[in-house]
Amino acid sequence: MKRPGLTVVLYAVALLLGCAVVFGGVLIQQEHQDRQRAAAEQARYGDVLTAARTEIEAFVNIDYTNAQESIDAVAAGATGDFAKQYDTSTKDVVKILTRAKSVMEGKVLWAGIVDSDSDSASVIVATTGTVANASTDNKPVARQFRIKVDLVREKDAWKTSNVEFVG
Template structure:
């Protein structure tokens, strides 16, 4: 009787051990997935924030460099349109001696999947130029569509909202 009882206890403990290991595996997998998703969200937000800073920061003394930063983080139609308008924008910024310093106040993801995302960003910038030498505060709400290309999130559309 003792040996069958002992075997029953061993079998019971083995079953419990297998169940605990399975539960630990499932929990570990869920933690891994959560961290991967959180990492992706942080990459998306970082790309959107940086684009808005680049887009709202211009200095007439470095106009081409500042515009190139926007182009480097762009793709698709947005990149083509911005590239086509960049020479006129650079000329306008230089003629008016414009300096704009942007900063992101908040950013949030509206939606995302493996290859695309939509982000809303609230930003401010202080703009000085010939017409407003003392500076003027500007407030923006910007919606960005991003597309993943390789290991980078690039802006495929940018528009001012609300």
Template sequence: MGGRSGRWLVGALALALVGLLVAIGLVVTGRGSTDEDLTEAQRDVARAARTEALAFLTVDHTNMEPLIEAVLSGATGDFKQQYESQRDELASEAVRTKATSTAEVVSLGVGELDDDSAVVLLAANSTVANKKTGNEGQVRFFRLRLDLVREGDRWLTSDVRFVR
């Protein structure tokens, strides 16, 4: 990423990553949870958060529109509005830098959950390639906090923050 928008995004990502690591340290006990350890409600929230995080962290400069739509389909509220307002800039920046990013969620935990809201903390790795890295991708590590709300029968992401 280049220019002012690239620096802003990198700064925002770094700040969010700091917050997530702190939150993970406060919420997660030393062992990871498997799907069998979760209630049905926790599994539903975890599935929605995993899907949204993967969509959010995936980039393909050759075909950004479906990726942007995937994020928006799992988003709501201010997060959806902010992401929607940045869609053209996100797409053009991906094309300009020839960026690709393939993500995987390596760990997640449902930190808070009630009938209509949840907080999910997750760790993800992403292999990122762009004009600077050439064809050789670099692995980047992300920690995210996703706030989700229930709308009808779906869990949608209302906020995504990178945490350290």
């Protein structure tokens, strides 16, 4: 005595279980890909923030006794028009800094990404520090800057393509 209804029910259950396994596998794969994308994006954000902080730290720390070293540190992170403008504008800076006995010390308080994609980013950086030179009687005077930094990805590094004081 065969039960055709039972066979149909078992086939239906097996089919539903098979569909559930396939559906679950697809969901697991999507979750894995989402996590990989999120990890890659977090790594990119970290790289962008590190590059912006490094560039601005170099930018707000300059001492007339080793001015060329400070200038070279900024130039190392620069690219494109910003690199050209910076190179052109720093030709006589060492003489001016030495004559004024200028020392600028600063640090980045915070940095935040305003816009970012896989090969460009804009970051706002807030700094605090001091400037001492002949016009301040070589006494440190407080300075705070808000700077917008535009970066582009060149090979495996983020380089500064523009620096703009915003506040």
